[in-house]
Amino acid sequence: MTAPGSDVILARMMALHPRIIDLTLDRVWRLLGALGNPQDALPPVVHIAGTNGKGSTLAMIRAGLEAEGARVHAYTSPHLARFHERIRLAGDLIAEDHLGALLDECLAANGGAPITYFEITTCAALLAMSRVPADHTLIEVGLGGRLDATNVVARPALTIITPVSMDHEGYLGDTLAKIAAEKAGIIKREVPCIVGPQEDDAMTVIEARAARLGAPLIAQGQHWHVWEERGRLVFQDESGLCDLPLPNLPGAHQLDNAGAAIAALRALGRGAQALEGAVTRAVWPARMQRLAHGPIPRAAPRAEIWLDGGHNPAAGQALARHLAALPPRPTHLVCGMLDTKDIAGYLAPLASRARSLTAVSIPGEAATLPAEATARAARAAGLVAHTAESALAAVQRIAATEPRARILICGSLYLAGGILRENG
DSSP states (O other): OOOOHHHHHHHHHGGGSSOSOOOOSHHHHHHHHHTTOGGGGOSSEEEEEOSSSHHHHHHHHHHHHHHTTOOEEEEOSSOSSOGGGGEEETTEEOOHHHHHHHHHHHHHHHTTOOOOHHHHHHHHHHHHHHHSOOSEEEEEOSSSSTTSTTTTOSSOSEEEEOOOOSOOHHHHOSSHHHHHHHHGGGOOTTOOEEEOOOOHHHHHHHHHHHHHHTOOEEEBTTTEEEEEETTEEEEEETTEEEEEEOOSSOSTTHHHHHHHHHHHHHHTTOOHHHHHHHHHSOOOTTSSEEOOSSHHHHHSTTSEEEEOOOOSHHHHHHHHHHHHHSOOOOEEEEEOOBTTSOHHHHHTTTGGGOSEEEEOOOTTOTTBOOHHHHHHHHHHTTOEEEEOSSHHHHHHHHHHHOTTOEEEEESOHHHHHHHHHHHO
């Protein structure tokens, strides 16, 4: 089978820099200049940083805006099944021929100079979004914020910082304050910033940067509040109280993400239809996604199978809370992680919620943690642990002994992407 043109070009882009991550904006500014500075021609931008919840919050904002008929661009990362997922133009995933032409244009403009894969593909996304009419542009930070390739819009309409926690310490710093400083780098002078729930060390840094730049903060717990009451979501800010359905994205943590999305929509001047659309129409794959079709569900037809791509200690805590809130059912984990992640921190909150963990290596990922290493970490956390050749084999073995199990495939977006490709 011949690979699509865009896949061939993307493979070439991987070879333009010896490192996958090399945080600086110099190369991005150079290429954007060669492309005519498309970042200055975007529809009004909402720029979103944070450790957890960025994608879900963006998905809810997009759903809310589109519920009122707005045309919305969106740029997210990483993709799960195909690169095209990263770029939405006025609501639609970018077409293959359009993507191939853009990537070719960016390669030509770059002229063979060193640039990372994320940097050149971000420039391609900005170029695409600058050429298609829309009402809003939603951009998710890739890593950090201050030196992320997305941090090139001089004056966005709004910035958002979702919860900040420990992750990517090798790139962002070894304390919560240092990581928060990188995330807060997206705050712009006099541009309002929505802030989700934060630990004190992170909030102190965010508040200090906002004060230096005269950027109004709209922070959870100070300027807006969100809670569940009688099976409904209640949001309150200085404009009044909203009574809405609970988010359709599962997990108690989605309440905070919904609150940030609602606060953003209110700041953008959107009304009741947008607020309801945000919590009822959002779609975000691999965030406690129930699998119903494909080889894995067929291998365990009586089981309840979930997929989640969270991969840091905060994600583990959120998953544990969600599992605790579900109806009782024997729960087993199928887990694969990258060797750059804090596996002990991720598994610690989950250990009491599962009967076992079956470890797998992530297919095709050089940085995968070997299955046996994941199993050792699971045993250290107090879990009964096994290994399997694949997620499918793991599910088959679990279902053979406990047909009605709840099975959560988890630990990495890269693992989740492979599962979605196989079960699409």
